[in-house]
Amino acid sequence: MTETQPNTPERQPSAPRGPWRLFWERLRRKKLAMAGAWILLALYSVSLLAGFVAPYKYDRIDKERSFHPPTRLTLQGGLPAVYRYEKFGEPASYAIAEGPKVRLRFWVQGESYTLLGFLPCSTHLFGASDSQTPLFLLGADQFGRDIFSRLLYGSQISLSIGLIGITLSLSLGMLIGGFAGYVGGSSDFVLMRLCELIMSIPGLYLIMALRSVFPASISSTTMYLVIVAILSFIRWASSARVIRGMTLSLRERQFVLAARALGQSRLQIVLKHILPSTFSYVIVAATLSVPYYILGEVVMSYLNVGIQEPEASWGLMLNAAQNHQYVQDYPWLLAPGGAIFLTVLAFNFLGDGLRDAADAKSS
Amino acid sequence: MSPTPDSNTNFSSAPLLEVCGLQLDFLKDGQALRAVDDVSFELKAGESICLVGESGCGKSVTALSVARLVPSPPARYVGGQIRVNGKNVFEMSPKELQQIRGGVVSYIFQEPGASLNPVFRVGDQILESLKLHRPASATREEVVQLLKLVGIPAPEARIHDYPHQLSGGMQQRIMIAMALASHPRLLIADEPTTALDVTIQAQIIELLKDLRQRIGMSLLLITHNFGIVGDLADRVVVMYAGQIVELAASATLLARPLHPYTRALMNSVPKLGGESDRLTAIPGNVPNLGSFPKGCRFHPRCPKARAECSESVPELREVEPGHWVRCPFWMS
Amino acid sequence: MWTFIARRLLYLIPLLIGVSLLTFLLMSLTPGDYFSELEQNPQISPATLAQLRAKAHLDKPWYVRYGYWLANAARLDFGYSIANKRPASELIFERLWNTCLLSMAAIVLAWGVAIPLGIWAAVKKDGWADRSCSLIAFVGLSIPEVLLALLALMFAASTGWFPIGGTQSSDYFLMTQGQVLIDRLHHLILPTAVLAASELAGIMRQMRSNLLDTLRAEFVTTARAKGLREGSVIYRHALRNAINPLLTMFGYSLASLLSGAFIVENVMAWPGLGRLTMESLTKKDPEIVVASVVMATALLVVGNLIADLLLAWSDPRIRVK
16 A cells, blocks of 8 residues: 655655565464474475384384384484384383493495385484384384384375365365356255265265275275365365355455456456456365364274274274274373374464454454 | 633633644654644633534544543643633543533543444443432432433333444433433533434434523534534634634634634535525645644635744734634735 | 244154165265275175165165155164164164263353453453453464373373263273262363363354443333432443343354364363264174254254253343244
8 A cells, every 4th residue: 555655755765575575574484384384384285295204114024122112312422323122022112221222323224125215225213223223203102013104104195195185175165166156056055965965974974985885805005095085075066155255255346356357368367367256265275174074084094994003093093092092001102192292283373363363354 | 822702792701711722643653743833712601602614624533622531642732721720621530520520521522323332221321320420319200311311212122222223313412421420510512413314413403402592501513524513613613733723603604714824714604595605625634743834724725825824923912802713914 | 832843843854764764865875885995805705795785775766765764763763873783773772862962061160250350350350351252262262172182181191180081981890870970070071171172262252242331222211210229230231231142142153163063072081972972983884974954953953942941041132933
């Protein structure tokens, strides 16, 4: 709203700032939102390089070290090292062994894996110098698998499922919502009744009913796609309704009418005026609904209708904590719960900040 | 240098309201923006004053400050005093303030629809005011009487209505009834007709005029419309960008406005009946809070601006008895 | 008002038919049926299997079976559960009641705690109370229900203060009526607390922002200008208006509440509709799944209707429409 006033040379009108610039400046002032963004950046980077950061593969079983506690880190001669553990009794319990500790080394060679899905590689970020000494940063599960490594491999599923799911459901929602709002008439009526039908069934009931259409055990890739498809199928309805409503109201807004009066083509109007106006809603809605997909996978895998052993996913790993006797004795089994919490919290921080920044009224 | 009314006017009692050097900032993004700057005037019992100016000139904030109704933060009082019955409202306890509000000073606002609580019946809202200030007469009959006083037809039925069931004009009458219920000595009306239809505006102005004569209370009317000044005001205060630019008896001011802004403002209002000159819009825009021009705040838009106008803020001077102007070149 | 309710209830019928049709279709696409396992059993001849299937109408195409199902369901008869060996309606209504009980208890607890906290946070805006409430809200919004339920189970197991799973103790038939009631409440507490905790954060945040919005409204200035005490301004004039948008939210939040109940039921072994759905899916008992989904939907729609009625009761502007 800066007016240039010809007869006020001493007034210095502040440089005009575009809406995105303003948006960014408002966002940058929100500490929690920025914290959330940094946490997510870190989580996604580590997840991308899971094979490299994880000391072991997700399915490496060590039957001798069932429920091994988290390995304690220490310093030896100023360098990082880990304690060794002794096992005794049945069911097994572990205690720190006397004697020398084992050095922790970086850039060690270990099991081979494929980096980013195509680069064969066997270098790991860190590992114990003695390959006989286990390095379980977050302990081991019933089968002696490293929970930390499984958490990293599992993050590839949990973290990507949200992004893919939101892309799918939003594109479907924008397509159908935009179409319904644009065409109107009976197709609008039918589509909106369908949306209402889907939205009136409590989410998890519909998820489970849809899931039952597919066989109980299928390959892990197919399962991943099935989960994403089901979660997106349920979610598109609400975004379609919102987008339809926005299309309808935007069509009548003054700036669109003005653009039409200026003789801009319909495509120009949609591209330059209507879509950018829905964009801030789309970004905020996307960020705030990523947790829905993450939690959806968690619930499905936890209830044994999602990702299956020996694959790793956060929900599936929580399933091991189902037995409360185990959880009491081996609390590290709850580590995936912490990971889910941190991720969802970061998304909520960021989404909240984005919403406030997009809503100029609040500042 | 507080401008006082003419010594020869017939208001003999002590001032009911004195505003002395009021300064108020709004805090926004860590910046203090001056919204009201050194505003002084006084109002005697029974007197009626109009505060005139464009939106954003500080007139509403000044009026709301009388009963400390501007929430702070974001507002911050920097200097000056407001004395009601001789007592500074900035030094009052919450209890004293509650007695002043309604008891001495009542308000009506621009949007009656938004100013009435949507979930309570209008009768109950008026009754609430009675209970606070005149508990002895807090009865249904008194409410009906008040509705009759403000000219609401079938008052017995209306008291059970919710605000949204009434028209804008009726809602404003309800607001007036509610304001009068507590028998205030001063009614502050903040643009009471702006949001209403033109025909309704005239009715509400008539009502205020009539009530003033009948009840004999003081009136502080805030408006941006010179059309209603002559009808209601004894004196007029013209404000621009947080400052008073002209203050005079309404007859004097309407006949001979001295400040260029007052003249421009009057020329931009269509006059009914008068041999109409051309309507002239004031060039430029009202300056935003925090970006007031240096020197005389009106000079960028002033048709008679000179070089020295941009250098220092002119003082508000009494150029004739009771006529104050903030422009050294008022004579030209 | 009554026509409004009647219209909404009438709308329920096509909706429930649509939901049952959709679910039935999905169930018919499910690979295998209840008798699939018996196919491996050499002692059961294919002829017997065919007979069994015919008896359960499993040899007919899905739309014929849907016809049977719908005709019976219209009389609230959901058939016979072959997996559970008991009339389905009995089972469904028992589980529906448990889900209702859990959800209502959680609603009462969540709203009872969230509203005062939200008001407190709004009144003390930017103070320590507000900040800690907002922190709790973020944590509450982000903690997965599965984890919360697991933690509650762990808590119950390690302290022994609460029973694990079920609605009542196995020896309930030895108890007096009063003891039975207390025993049931004892079983209800922990699942309710978990479900309420996950709902609480959203309500609290909404309450806070509603009240802050309302406190900026012009009628609040009017109320102050009258000379009302700040307490009356907030708790009488502002609060009464801030509640209204919350009632709209109540309707929306029911869907997430029922999904939350689904999780709590399955993790904490509370025998409600959600648990029944999972059990029946595993046991290949499609009729029960369809009935559960329909019942859950009905619960949601009726809950929404109640929310709308509450709103109409609370907001005179809606009442006339």
